Structure formats: structure tokens, C-alpha cells
Amino acid sequence: MRIAVIGTGYVGLVTGACLAEFGMFVTCVDIDEKKIERLKRGEIPIYEPGLDDIVAKNVKEGRLTFTTNTAEAVKNNLVVFIAVGTPSSDDGSADLRYVDQAARDIAQNLNGYKVIVNKSTVPVGTGQRVKNIIRSIAGEKVRFDVVSNPEFLREGAAVNDFLRPDRIVIGAESEEAIAIMKDVYSAHYLNEAPFVITNIETAEMIKYASNAFLALKVTFINEVANLCEYVGADVHKVAKAMGMDGRIGPKFLHPGPGYGGSCFPKDTRALSYIARSNGYTFQIVDTVIKVNEEQKLRMVDKILKLMNIEKKDGALKGLRFAILGLAFKPNTDDMRESPSITIVNELLNMGAEVNAFDPEAMENAKEFFGDRICYCKGEYEAVKDTDCLVIVTEWNQFRKLDMEKIKSLMRRANLADLRNIYEPSKMKALGFNYTSVGRL
Ligand code: NAD
The missing domain is CATH 3.40.50.720 (NAD(P)-binding Rossmann-like Domain)
Known part of the structure; x- marks a missing residue:
């Protein structure tokens, strides 16, 4: 199995290194020349526990390479992951310019059937958008499939999360693409990690719904903590007892200064925007965003x-x-x-x-x-x-x-x-x- 990963950031590098660890041949691509130079020198541009060892091992064993040459990477590989950034635009929507560019880069270099896998967190409809971009450049005759395979890793525990995921979500439209994705994740499949196989739109929605729910859980316990301060209660005991209820669960019930990071803030804003642009107000997510801003202040x-x-x-x-x-x-x-x-x-x-x-x-x-x-x-x-x-x-x-x-x-x-x-x-x-x- 030969795989290209476009975008060598927190998600792309971990994905590339871990898939190489599973025995695939992986080319990691980035437009950032300095990043690729550093990786070629054996330096890891981000801090992520355990990533240096797994990168070094797979480079040494010849399964992991780095390049800025997208054309070659697309031509030489059957599966092409898109793992570029999807930052917030000013209106809260996900800025898809990097995804669009990656789609154009892929389209210009299609030399046979490819499975193009969106790993970036993208609004519902982006799979179809990528498909349309590629079709419009590569023409009607070229065979390819677009798959949505959202990533759920946590920074700080990314390698372990990738190697031992709670679930793998695959949104696809063809049996051929599903079969190839099962092959990509064969190590997980054999280990009986749960697979959720669905259409592209559902897979895209699963990612936003999951992140928004986690942001909600953190925000909920933050508000409980704030109220505890007024009434003389101890949030740690409250959270502990709440978490003992199997329906609630103990994770993500730690109060603090508000959530941050590259995912929850932008993904809650993007979900709110997706709702608005479909004529729906996602009230609870809008409130989570507002309360979290207030929590920091x-x-x-x-x-x-x-x-x-x-x-x-x-x-x-x-x-x-x-x-x-x-x-x-x-x-x-x-x-x-x-x-x-x-x-x-x-x-x-x-x-x-x-x-x-x-x-x-x-x-x-x-x-x-x-x-x-x-x-x-x-x-x-x-x-x-x-x-x-x-x-x-x-x-x-x-x-x-x-x-x-x-x-x-x-x-x-x-x-x-x-x-x-x-x-x-x-x-x-x-x-x-x-x-x-x-x-x-
Ligand atoms: P990042 O900013 O760390 O990395 C993105 C990389 O893509 C950069 O190195 C950039 O130079 C490169 N890039 C941009 N356009 C390119 C192109 N046309 N060709 C090649 N490379 C290109 O981003 P990240 O944190 O890895 O996140 C990537 C995606 O994964 C986002 O959609 C994010 O929401 C999602 N995600 C992130 C996390 C996380 O914890 N960071 C977890 C799950 C999902």
C-alpha cells in the first residue's frame, strides 16, 4: 500500500508516521520547505510525545519519506490523504483555501485511479466540493473516489490515539474505496477497532458533532465550577460523582480557564456557521462559544x-x-x-x-x-x-x-x-x- 499525505502538521505527520509504522509506504508532502528540510534532517518540527521515535524508525526502515513535490507524491501513490489546515475565517466558517489548493494539486497529477481521503476537519459538503474541483480540472474520464476520514487524535497523545483509536470513521460512496480504506487501516481492522462506515456527509458531520459535544462538556463543568464558587460546593467532588454515572462518564469534567487549541474553538464556530447557513440556529453551540470566551475573561x-x-x-x-x-x-x-x-x-x-x-x-x-x-x-x-x-x-x-x-x-x-x-x-x-x- 502506497500513501501520500498532503500537509505535514500535527495531523499529517502523525498520520504518515503511524501508517508507516503499520507497514505502509508513506510520502509526507508539505509546501513549507523549511518544515520538509527539518524533517529530512531528522528534526521533528512540533512537540508531540513519542513522534520522534516513530518517525526516526520508519525513515530508517525506508517506509517514510518527506518531499515538497506534490506532483510526484500524487503520481506515485494510490491513496492521497489531505491533512492541511482548515482555520477559521472572520465569519466563523472554515477557511477551505488549503483544501481547495490540495484538491487542485491532486487533480493536475492524476495518472490513474486514486482514493482521495479528507482527513482535515471540513464542513459538510466539502467532500463533494473536492470532487467537483477535481472533476473540473481532470475531466470526466479520470477515475477517483473521495473519502471522508475525520481524525480524532488529541495533541499531546496523538501517536497513541492514532495507533489505538476509539473508532475509525469512513465516509465513502464506492465499495472499491471502502475496501482500500479497510486495507489502509487493516491493522486496526484486525485489532477489532470499531469502524463506522457511512456516506461522506455523515462522516463530516460526525467530526463536528463530536468536537462540539466535547467543548460543551468542558463548558458545562466550567459553569458548574463557577456556580460552586457562589454556593460553597466543591466542583471536584461534583464532577467525580457525576462521572460515576455511566451515562455521563468521567472524562472531560475538569474545570479550568476555558478550552482552547486548534480544534474546539474553530470547530464550534464552523458548526455554528454551518447551521446558520442552512437556516438553523444551533443555540447550544452558540452558547458554548460565548460562555467559553467569558470563562477566559x-x-x-x-x-x-x-x-x-x-x-x-x-x-x-x-x-x-x-x-x-x-x-x-x-x-x-x-x-x-x-x-x-x-x-x-x-x-x-x-x-x-x-x-x-x-x-x-x-x-x-x-x-x-x-x-x-x-x-x-x-x-x-x-x-x-x-x-x-x-x-x-x-x-x-x-x-x-x-x-x-x-x-x-x-x-x-x-x-x-x-x-x-x-x-x-x-x-x-x-x-x-x-x-x-x-x-x-
Ligand atoms: P497544521 O497547521 O499543523 O498543519 C497543516 C500543514 O499543511 C502545514 O504544515 C501547511 O504548510 C500544510 N499545507 C497547507 N497547504 C498545503 C498544500 N497545498 N500542500 C501541502 N501542504 C500544505 O494543521 P493540523 O493541526 O495538523 O490540522 C490539520 C487538519 O486536521 C485541520 O483541519 C484540523 O482541524 C484537523 N485536526 C486537527 C487535530 C489537532 O489536534 N491538531 C485533530 C484532529 C483534526
Whole structure:
């Protein structure tokens, strides 16, 4: 089985490397020459645990190669995955320019039957759109099938998620394409991973519905946490007991500063847009989007309340904050729509000075904050002479800090634990003025 993957980002690179691990011959393509150069040198352009080993092994064994030459990659392979970005447009819709370009690139190089697999998260109807683009360029005679095969991996656990998926969704219109896709995923098929085989539109909808539901679950527990703060309840106990109900399940019930990342924000906006453009208002998703934006700002209000400061211009002049964690979640360097962006910008806007540390996301953070914040080498350097420590991302290494040392290094012992990783009673006993999300 020979496979090309167009787009070598978080999804494309993991897909390519893991399919090579399953014994396929995979060519990963990207238009970003620097990215491909780095990959050819054996460097992994993103931080994703376990990815370096699997890439190195499959390159060495000759099953994984990298190129900027889309034409050759399309010509030489039977299955062509599209794994390019689908960012938000200003109106919330998914920007399909990269998908369209990939479709044009494929169309110009069709030299026989191909299965073109959309792995990018795309609005319902995009499979047909890709088909139309290819038809209009390649003509009526060329044989090809378009398949929707949405990806459900989580950054930070992407390799494991790809190798051991909860389910594989295949949206296709021909038996031939379905048979080839089963062959691509034969390792999963033999391991009895559940397959959902459906039409293209249903497969496209499954991805958005799944992401919107997860965003809803996070947002729901965030609102429960907010209410807990008013009524004197402990959200951790509430979430634990809720999660024991098999109908609810324990996952995604961790309160925090709001969801971020490259998927939930843009995919909820895109689903809302798909609904609107079909004459339907998806009220619950619209509310999730609004509440999540408010949750990020609510964290800033929480910090001000902790420090007994009124919100106004210049309110934080002369105060220095330590931010631990910038990535939108642990184990990734991805900064896209991270809650840290809103929180840090709000603090800066009120005149604060900011020290920050993240184990992997500092380079990417520079794109968002430039030289407006101070990038530190570690946790203890970051907290030095600060007036408040804000934990934004729950990297494991932040869970067991020497809090006595932290306190002694700080100018004032204010601690806003936005991921609830410390025990409130212990922090208070150590002399911290402490706040978290939804706990007593
Ligand atoms: P990314 O931005 O990390 O990578 C996209 C890559 O595509 C970039 O390297 C870019 O240079 C390349 N590219 C763009 N146009 C190209 C072209 N014409 N030819 C070759 N390469 C091209 O994006 P990502 O995070 O990997 O996401 C890709 C898609 O997968 C998106 O639709 C996203 O919603 C979806 N998805 C992402 C995740 C995730 O956790 N990141 C999970 C599931 C699904």
C-alpha cells in the first residue's frame, strides 16, 4: 500500500508516521520547505510525545519519506490523504483555501485511479466540493473516489490515539474505496477497532458533532465550577460523582480557564456557521462559544479579586505576574487559541509586567506576545519578585513544585491555580493567598 499525505502538521505527520509504522509506504508532502528540510534532517518540527521515535524508525526502515513535490507524491501513490489546515475565517466558517489548493494539486497529477481521503476537519459538503474541483480540472474520464476520514487524535497523545483509536470513521460512496480504506487501516481492522462506515456527509458531520459535544462538556463543568464558587460546593467532588454515572462518564469534567487549541474553538464556530447557513440556529453551540470566551475573561476577574484590585486601566501598573504554562494544554507546543493569550493580554493591557515559562511552547508564544513578556528558563526564575503566580496549563512538572521556595522567591504570595493542581488547604497553610476554579 502506497500513501501520500498532503500537509505535514500535527495531523499529517502523525498520520504518515503511524501508517508507516503499520507497514505502509508513506510520502509526507508539505509546501513549507523549511518544515520538509527539518524533517529530512531528522528534526521533528512540533512537540508531540513519542513522534520522534516513530518517525526516526520508519525513515530508517525506508517506509517514510518527506518531499515538497506534490506532483510526484500524487503520481506515485494510490491513496492521497489531505491533512492541511482548515482555520477559521472572520465569519466563523472554515477557511477551505488549503483544501481547495490540495484538491487542485491532486487533480493536475492524476495518472490513474486514486482514493482521495479528507482527513482535515471540513464542513459538510466539502467532500463533494473536492470532487467537483477535481472533476473540473481532470475531466470526466479520470477515475477517483473521495473519502471522508475525520481524525480524532488529541495533541499531546496523538501517536497513541492514532495507533489505538476509539473508532475509525469512513465516509465513502464506492465499495472499491471502502475496501482500500479497510486495507489502509487493516491493522486496526484486525485489532477489532470499531469502524463506522457511512456516506461522506455523515462522516463530516460526525467530526463536528463530536468536537462540539466535547467543548460543551468542558463548558458545562466550567459553569458548574463557577456556580460552586457562589454556593460553597466543591466542583471536584461534583464532577467525580457525576462521572460515576455511566451515562455521563468521567472524562472531560475538569474545570479550568476555558478550552482552547486548534480544534474546539474553530470547530464550534464552523458548526455554528454551518447551521446558520442552512437556516438553523444551533443555540447550544452558540452558547458554548460565548460562555467559553467569558470563562477566559472570568479568570482575569478572579486574579483581580484575589489581589483585591479593581478592574480599570493601569490597575496593574508596577505589578509583576508569573505565568506557568502557555500552551493550550500540557504535552504540546501548540499555542493556537490558548486561554493564556487572553489572560496575558488582559494583564498586560492593565499595565502588568509578565514573566512566563512553558516547557515546550515558548518559541510559538513569541508569535503572540513578542517582546511584551519576559520568557524565563524555569519555574523558579519565572516567579522571582512577582506579585502573583498564575498556573494556566497543568504540565506535570508544575504539580510538585517546591511551594515554600516559590513563596520565598515571590514579592507577594498570591496564587491563582486555574487548573486546580494544588490542594487549597495546603496552599493556604503555607501562607498563600490562594484561588482556584470552583473549589472551597
Ligand atoms: P497544521 O497547521 O499543523 O498543519 C497543516 C500543514 O499543511 C502545514 O504544515 C501547511 O504548510 C500544510 N499545507 C497547507 N497547504 C498545503 C498544500 N497545498 N500542500 C501541502 N501542504 C500544505 O494543521 P493540523 O493541526 O495538523 O490540522 C490539520 C487538519 O486536521 C485541520 O483541519 C484540523 O482541524 C484537523 N485536526 C486537527 C487535530 C489537532 O489536534 N491538531 C485533530 C484532529 C483534526
